[in-house]
Amino acid sequence: MKRRPRRSTPAVLVALVLLAASVLVGVSAVQQLLGEPTWISYDSAARALNGLRWNDTAVLIAAGAVGLVGAVLLLSAVTPGRPTVLPLAEGAGGIDSGVSRRSYRSTLRRAAASVDGVTGAAVSVTARAVKAVVTTNRVDTTGLSEAVRAAVQDRVDAIGPQRPPTVKIKVKAPRSTP
Structure with missing residues (x-):
């Protein structure tokens, strides 16, 4: 689909x-x-x-x-346009289903924003990749990228797209004051 x-x-x-x-x-x-x-x-x-x-x-x-x-x-x-509905992996009953690109993106954005320390998140979805840019007020961002990646990857696995994308995370933090 x-x-x-x-x-x-x-x-x-x-x-x-x-x-x-x-x-x-x-x-x-x-x-x-x-x-x-x-x-x-x-x-x-x-x-x-x-x-x-x-x-x-x-x-x-x-x-x-x-x-x-x-x-x-x-x-x-x-020429074909970008798909508006992304196909999901086939279920046990062989049901053909999909998810809209907009709801997929907003669900992944909520997953990225739910991580402790994240103040904002922007997510872009392509056929092969999910790119999330998260902002934080923390000066030390050690481990934040991995936590966001794990949260987004868990949500992607729960949704179950037909072609699992790679998850890329970028963290934006304020500069440390000397």
């Missing part, structure tokens, strides 16, 4: 551009049918476009821009 994010941003952008173009054409058509002055004159647009040649610079630039936007949209639709 690897749920991927939806490609909503490119889809919304394309939909907005198409909506704006269709509203513009529709309003111009209604204005022309009612005999009102149109926002975009069909005759002036036809004259301007009729005067262009395929090898004109403006036409080539517009074609390149449209092709580039199309390629970017196609590439964003085809």
